[in-house]
């Protein structure tokens with residue numbers, strides 16, 4: 309009895325109070341907790357010291373609620389027709405589609421050289437690092453960078469979205485390609501097939517479904533980005549109408565309608581891409 | 593004149609560790625050779641030196657009197673079409689059909705564009721069906737490869753190698769993932785191939801009894817060196833000792 313007890317107590321850690329510890333305070337946990345604490349303190353300080361001017365907090369909340377009610381319970385179109393709304397949504401979807409499809413084609417070619425089973429390691433690594441840099445900059449920023457040359461508008465928006473799409477898809481595609489069994493590549497090479505033969509006869513057929521799923525996933529992202537670009541970068545489409553309705557006409561009913569429309573599309577895309585992802589990308 | 597002459601080759605992946613050292617042997621047309629030896633002896637490496645999937649460090653391999661290390665990129669592809677290869681894990685493109693996988697064996701004869709467009713001639717397709725017929729796989733021609741059993745996959749692998757019209761078949765543990773019945777089917781097919789088509793088979797095996805039963809010649813490898821090269825009937829217990837080390841003997845002969 310005694311020996312068992314002592315051997316067990318040996319590695320149980322206790323707090324200074326003598327109670328048994330169950331958390332393990334490692335570095336990342338300390339950082340996480342510290343960050344949360346600092347953020348909480350900062351927001352409390354912020355709320356207490358804001359300059360609220362003449363705004364009455366209760367009145368403001370009520371007004372916001374009234375606006376929300378207008379937006380979502382009496383959603384309606386005033387400044388343009390339903391047909392026009394559908395056209396504008398089509399424009400936004402088109403913008404997203406274009407950026408995604410062109411991006412996917414470019415990405416496939418680059419990904420072949422970024423996959424370590426098809427390309428020399430130094431080249432693959434260089435591409436992956438380069439792409440990571442591009443990805444680290446948000447899409448909106450890229451759009452503004454292109455706007456310097458092309459001016460704000462759909463061109464800059466497409467270019468910015470395209471660049472970010474490529475940066476995202478190259479990584480995703482390259483990883484899908486790297487999952488291909490090395491033996492298959494070896495078998496074809498051993499029979500005298502050249503690199504392009506291996507790509508078109510083994511790599512593409514084996515990875516097609518996961519490449520398409522990734523592309524669709526990105527299309528979903530690009531749709532939301534395209535809405536934002538319509539508003540921020542003047543790329544047109546439903547995002548621009550939303551911007552006009554809220555910031556220009558102050559038409560809350562219309563804002564509501566547009567939001568519903570965007571939500572509908574986004575939910576549909578989300579639904580499809582989740583199913584695709586479950587089926588083809590995430591392997592159990 | 594032998595078909596293939598392996599002359600004193602060595603292979604090192606890392607600086608001071610020889611995976612193969614001083615390997616020499618000649619191979620004649622239609623021979624059935626088994627290579628046996630413990631894990632890590634260098635069997636797979638040796639096979640891959642023959643079709644230059646691995647470049648050896650020193651020595652020479654002559655095929656029809658041509659030094660295979662001197663081949664240009666284009667000639668290397670041409671050379672590889674003459675050497676078929678069969679693998680333990682079959683290495684088929686599982687999303688494609690049986691017939692598509694068999695036709696992959698013709699890619700070595702294609703230009704880049706023909707290969708990309710998967711342009712195969714009617715003769716090639718007929719030949720593919722003919723080979724599948726001979727291997728008892730005709731009715732599975734349009735099935736996806738991931739729907740096949742191991743034994744069936746290996747027969748697709750054999751058909752893919754044969755459609756190359758090779759002079760040599762390199763088989764890297766072709767039956768290591770198969771049950772005894774499928775193993776027998778595969779080994780019988782390989783034996784037939786070497787006898788009827790006069791295609792040389794070089795087979796890496798882990799089962800000494802299978803090697804003895806099927807081959808005309810056994811090469812024993814240990815630590816990257818040939819410790820036995822001769823007829824299966826002459827393989828003695830002492831030889832098996834030398835190949836596998838003394839502890840393994842009881843296991844193997846049990």
Ligand SMILES: Nc1ncnc2c1ncn2[C@@H]1O[C@H](COP(=O)(O)OP(=O)(O)OP(=O)(O)O)[C@@H](O)[C@H]1O
Pocket residue numbers: 605606611629630631632633634635636637638
């Ligand atoms: N690409 C490689 N890089 C470095 N070392 C390697 C490589 N391939 C094989 N080796 C080493 O070479 C030695 C021989 O390997 P090889 O695969 O030829 O043995 P084998 O006889 O086929 O073994 P097994 O029966 O397990 O298949 C092993 O020690 C292995 O670790």
Ligand SMILES: [Mg+2]
Pocket residue numbers: 635636637764
């Ligand atoms: Mg091996």
